[in-house]
Amino acid sequence: MKAIQHQELVTPALLIRAEAMARNRQRMTQAMSKFPSVSLRPHMKAHKCGPLALLQVADGALGVCAATVDEVYVAASAGVKDILLSNELATLAAVKRFVKIAAEFSQAKLRICVDSVGLIRLLKEAGAAAVNVGVLIEVDVGHHRCGCHPDQVVALAQAISEAGLSFDGIQCYQGKLQHIRDRDARRDAVMASAVAVAKLSKQKLLDAGIECNIVTGGGTGTFTVEAGSGVFTEVQPGSYLFMDVDYGKNPDTPFESSLFVLATIISIDSTRSWAVIDAGHKAVTMDSGPPAVVGHAETVQYTSGGDEHGILSTGNVGDLPVEFEVGKQLWLVPGHCDPTVNLYSTVHVMTEDGKSE
Amino acid sequence: MKAIQHQELVTPALLIRAEAMARNRQRMTQAMSKFPSVSLRPHMKAHKCGPLALLQVADGALGVCAATVDEVYVAASAGVKDILLSNELATLAAVKRFVKIAAEFSQAKLRICVDSVGLIRLLKEAGAAAVNVGVLIEVDVGHHRCGCHPDQVVALAQAISEAGLSFDGIQCYQGKLQHIRDRDARRDAVMASAVAVAKLSKQKLLDAGIECNIVTGGGTGTFTVEAGSGVFTEVQPGSYLFMDVDYGKNPDTPFESSLFVLATIISIDSTRSWAVIDAGHKAVTMDSGPPAVVGHAETVQYTSGGDEHGILSTGNVGDLPVEFEVGKQLWLVPGHCDPTVNLYSTVHVMTEDGKSE
Structure with a gap:
């Protein structure tokens, strides 16, 4: 257990936000309390x-x-x-x-x-x-x-x-x-x-x-x-612990995203029409749709750039968010949590004030 | 190094056929011999x-x-x-x-x-x-x-x-x-x-x-x-070592498939219209199209059955190949070799007479 900041991670990296996962666990306990004769087997x-x-x-x-x-x-x-x-x-x-x-x-x-x-x-x-x-x-x-x-x-x-x-x-x-x-x-x-x-x-x-x-x-x-x-x-x-973009589309879900892929913008084209992040097929899966970029889920789309790259764009020339710069870290909500977790050998559990591996 | 037969592997498993990979290496050496002033950096x-x-x-x-x-x-x-x-x-x-x-x-x-x-x-x-x-x-x-x-x-x-x-x-x-x-x-x-x-x-x-x-x-x-x-x-x-379904569609390629996912039929429906194998999103990637089933590439289609399952079918009721039985091992050619290799921590190198890990 070593507390490090997410900025110190070499991306792409898989992270759990501890407090969000704890809330999901509480919500599951609460949901199951209504069915005292039924067991939970996650x-x-x-x-x-x-x-x-x-x-x-x-x-x-x-x-x-x-x-x-x-x-x-x-x-x-x-x-x-x-x-x-x-x-x-x-x-x-x-x-x-x-x-x-x-x-x-x-x-x-x-x-x-x-x-x-x-x-x-x-x-x-x-x-x-x-x-x-x-x-x-x-x-x-x-x-x-x-x-x-x-x-x-x-x-x-x-x-x-x-x-x-x-x-x-x-x-x-x-x-x-x-x-x-x-x-x-x-x-x-x-x-x-x-x-x-x-x-x-x-x-x-x-x-x-x-x-x-x-x-x-x-x-x-x-x-x-x-x-x-x-x-x-x-x-x-099982997914209730982490959630993902796909499960998030169920409007009545009580659970929230607690699993993220941390990625870094490694290149921006000269017209500021797209940014390239270091998370491609080997870092996120597309089987249930693309990952969402936290803070930009409504405007910025992820498309695959191949094995090692993801392309972020609004679809409009020159319309990249102003805060997108080379070196900026972005949090992605996986499209589907299970096969995304499967791509990583390590998950970092992060608390609000730091991080413990 | 231990020689074991592929039947002893718990599937899904990633395998290289040694002789096929050796032939691909020779073909690359031959191809590059025509360009003596150009280096190979795989x-x-x-x-x-x-x-x-x-x-x-x-x-x-x-x-x-x-x-x-x-x-x-x-x-x-x-x-x-x-x-x-x-x-x-x-x-x-x-x-x-x-x-x-x-x-x-x-x-x-x-x-x-x-x-x-x-x-x-x-x-x-x-x-x-x-x-x-x-x-x-x-x-x-x-x-x-x-x-x-x-x-x-x-x-x-x-x-x-x-x-x-x-x-x-x-x-x-x-x-x-x-x-x-x-x-x-x-x-x-x-x-x-x-x-x-x-x-x-x-x-x-x-x-x-x-x-x-x-x-x-x-x-x-x-x-x-x-x-x-x-x-x-x-x-x-890079792909020349292994090849895949996608690269195999280039008609002029001199290289052959040497990388396979070994999967097992774990269930067959009672009408013999589809078979279920133990290779889903976590065992094969679909980004460049589905894997091909060796020996049945023209007739049997792979569709995803989720994280852990693949569905094999000809699309016709009752038309499953007669040799498809629960327990049968099948060799899949990955749709795209790079992200498929990325799903495994071990690759088994198999020679024609046995296998060495």
């Missing part, structure tokens, strides 16, 4: 960071979701006691690594999602039962990505039990719904897909005499809908 | 890897280009003796770090690009002259990114000398020209922009009595044009 794919996972557990989270075996390892190493790999694995090498982590961190409860018998067989072959791995069935609730059809849930649950594994419940997550801008339309879509399919799938299990203890899903844009549905037992928001 | 922003930089020097490269101060450090640490930071810095913190590297690796010649007096002042303040840093002026040859106007070259060269620094030449690079598909149109564009502006800028310097020893630029798509121009003294291709 998705660590947003931050990939053991200390932040521990902060979330300290806030009252049951544990975390992870998207990769590496993230499971990071969470287990940090001391998180309940970790859901909210995705499928499909090779024996990957499943063995997951089971090895479960064996190494036996004080942690590890769970994994399956949507076909193939992974159930791999889990059996890798000895998952002996290390107390729990299994959830992922159901396709409309994203058409991973997940089985609700009609397959009972057979898969039976296959899990026959393999000597513990069937713990279902995952019903739909990423695309998180970003429907209108609150009512978003709620209706969640009720019609994630909630309806979760209810249907759970009922099929109950009808077959199979317990379904966990129903998990929901993200930063929708978690209050899932939490209030009466069927979900836990929710998986 | 751009290491493509690979960011000290051992690969050393291979390129062993092939006869003068040294390397770097895009960031981190890359300069990697190259200097590996033992590269001639390193050009082919970009501008704009803060004292960054320039001090660059100068510190020059001091630490005094056997290496470090150079940097400038396009305004601001950076010249910072270099002076950071003591760049004492550590023998060389300075090039970057000229905007039409990309409209960094680079000064040719009319500014003489004044900047004088400012460099007045600051006690060594003015070594000019950089004239235009990234967009690399991907003009038609060979003749590409050559004409390079001649009309990079070559013409380089000639003009050099002439302005000579007319002012200023020597201009280095003229550098060119990339994998155009380097033979710059090398044959009579004005460029060195060329900067």
Whole structure:
């Protein structure tokens, strides 16, 4: 821990504003307090960071979701006691690594999602039962990505039990719904897909005499809908810690930006029509739209200048803000926080009076 | 060094096929042999890897280009003796770090690009002259990114000398020209922009009595044009080592794909209309188009499934290739090699009979 000023950083650099992140954590605690029977299981794919996972557990989270075996390892190493790999694995090498982590961190409860018998067989072959791995069935609730059809849930649950594994419940997550801008339309879509399919799938299990203890899903844009549905037992928001331009377009969000890419203007053209910053494809992602420049979000557009450069312009000749000079540092709000965090090996946590790494 | 099979890797993983990369190196040596008075200075922003930089020097490269101060450090640490930071810095913190590297690796010649007096002042303040840093002026040859106007070259060269620094030449690079598909149109564009502006800028310097020893630029798509121009003294291709889908669309390229992302099918929908692989935004970039699936480049399209997933489909219901099964590993050719490499901390170099990490 060393307090340094952001001016001392070689940019592009990834920074968290500590006070803003703390406010987001408080807002999440407050939001979840309305659903006392539903647990918070934040998705660590947003931050990939053991200390932040521990902060979330300290806030009252049951544990975390992870998207990769590496993230499971990071969470287990940090001391998180309940970790859901909210995705499928499909090779024996990957499943063995997951089971090895479960064996190494036996004080942690590890769970994994399956949507076909193939992974159930791999889990059996890798000895998952002996290390107390729990299994959830992922159901396709409309994203058409991973997940089985609700009609397959009972057979898969039976296959899990026959393999000597513990069937713990279902995952019903739909990423695309998180970003429907209108609150009512978003709620209706969640009720019609994630909630309806979760209810249907759970009922099929109950009808077959199979317990379904966990129903998990929901993200930063929708978690209050899932939490209030009466069927979900836990929710998986991750982006709420940081937020981004894309989530910021949901008008009803209570969360604020706490994650920034610090960039520096390295060149300005002689007509003052555009400025070049040192943040290109390797520093910010464009998959959910460009980053926003703090203080100029309405007027200055970011366009890609390639791997290492971003181009800032208002679109008008000679119309660059007067304070834009070579050497000026700018704060960018990432278009999409998760893949932007993924570009960095270090994040700097900054308090209002300085900064600690 | 441990020989393991690719089946043992937890995917997504980045791999180099050693024999293909060796062929690309030979093709580059052969191509450059036609221009005995022009040096090869490969751009290491493509690979960011000290051992690969050393291979390129062993092939006869003068040294390397770097895009960031981190890359300069990697190259200097590996033992590269001639390193050009082919970009501008704009803060004292960054320039001090660059100068510190020059001091630490005094056997290496470090150079940097400038396009305004601001950076010249910072270099002076950071003591760049004492550590023998060389300075090039970057000229905007039409990309409209960094680079000064040719009319500014003489004044900047004088400012460099007045600051006690060594003015070594000019950089004239235009990234967009690399991907003009038609060979003749590409050559004409390079001649009309990079070559013409380089000639003009050099002439302005000579007319002012200023020597201009280095003229550098060119990339994998155009380097033979710059090398044959009579004005460029060195060329900067980087992607030739690996290639990618984007560069592969240049019909006259002599280079082949040697870089791959290994991914695994983790889910297939029940109608066999799409397969889900474990390579999303965090494993492949889309900035120059999607990756191609080896063996299915003509028929199977990759679309993003979000941070962790890619969706493979022919676009027709039930038309998935018969060999696509959960657990099958697929080789993807990245759409754009540089930002894809940037997503990984490890690259596995694989020979035909096994693999060495």
